[in-house]
Amino acid sequence: MTPLKLIELDPGKYSLLLNAGTTAVDGVIEELGHESNGYFWEGIAQVLVATEAPELEGRFSYDPEAGMFCAYGNDREALEALGTRMSAVAGDTDRIRQLVATAEANGFEFDD
Template identity: 30%
Template sequence: MYLFDGDMERVADVFEEHNAESHGHGWEGLAQSLVRSHMPDNVDKLHFGSEAGTFVVLSSDLKALTDLADLLHSAFHNRELLSQYIVTADPRFLNR
């Protein structure tokens, strides 16, 4: 699963509103926090490899990847939900 700069720019203002990084590393931090809070059994099944301009997560476990994709897709298309996820994200993963 991946997001590129052009994708992330569409909701960058939501991240910036909460002083969070809106690029690949910010999305990775948000995803790691969501995995730990919403799907902790999958922590070791997902492997992140994001860069500033790209969010990347890989897994050989299709269900774990799909579950995370569903969470992120919902947040990407619902600014209020994305904002809530950012505000409640574990600061160890998403700096604010």
């Protein structure tokens, strides 16, 4: 799941974390007119859930910051599924381009 980390904060309470600005696609994100911060990655997570994994909808919450993406909840399986999807995106420049284009074509606005 690199560069994401899934940690258990308390028994049964999990956080999926990504330090923003540490991915292989940061340069492409900037080329596309966005900032590789936690809010941008929340947008990517929302697009992934909406377009590819609707079964994850409502199974966790988001709490990003400028320097970090965070999704949290008590559904470890859902967070692992999101982490796997996001990990694949974080290392694939073509995939990040495609997701941003899809999001923008559908009127999604990134909050970065």
